[in-house]
Amino acid sequence: MYNSAAHARNILDAWQRKDLAGLRAELNLPHHPSDSSEEQERMELLDGIAEQMRQDLPGDQPEVCFRLLEHLARSGSHPAIQNRKLAFFPC
Numbered sequence: 001m002y003n004s005a006a007h008a009r010n011i012l013d014a015w016q017r018k019d020l021a022g023l024r025a026e027l028n029l030p031h032h033p034s035d036s037s038e039e040q041e042r043m044e045l046l047d048g049i050a051e052q053m054r055q056d057l058p059g060d061q062p063e064v065c066f067r068l069l070e071h072l073a074r075s076g077s078h079p080a081i082q083n084r085k086l087a088f089f090p091c
Contacts, residue, residue, distance in 0.1 A: 004042035007031065008072035011050070015066070020057070027054050046072055 007029065014022035027050045034040045049065050049072075056065075 003034075004031075004039060004046050004072055005075065007043075007046055008069045011053075012066075012069050012073055015069075023053075024057065026050075027057075042072060 007026070011023065011026045014026050031043050031047075034043060045068070049068050053065055
């Protein structure tokens with residue numbers, strides 16, 4: 001299954017190989033909606049990163065894009081963080 005982590009890894013790989021054609025192809029790859037809200041949020045973040053990188057090509061990429069891509073590439077297999085109401089004071 002092609003997901004945000006795989007897409008981020010592919011973008012990073014093309015970037016690190018200095019494969020401009022491959023990088024452009026990865027940045028322009030469409031994605032399909034996900035049933036998971038977490039995965040959908042990750043893909044939206046990846047879309048924002050890709051848009052910023054498309055605007056910056058062929059110049060130097062900002063360090064923040066590289067760090068965000070690394071995070072997305074490495075964090076894809078972790079379980080979702082559940083939203084919970086934290087109670088600090090007893091009622």
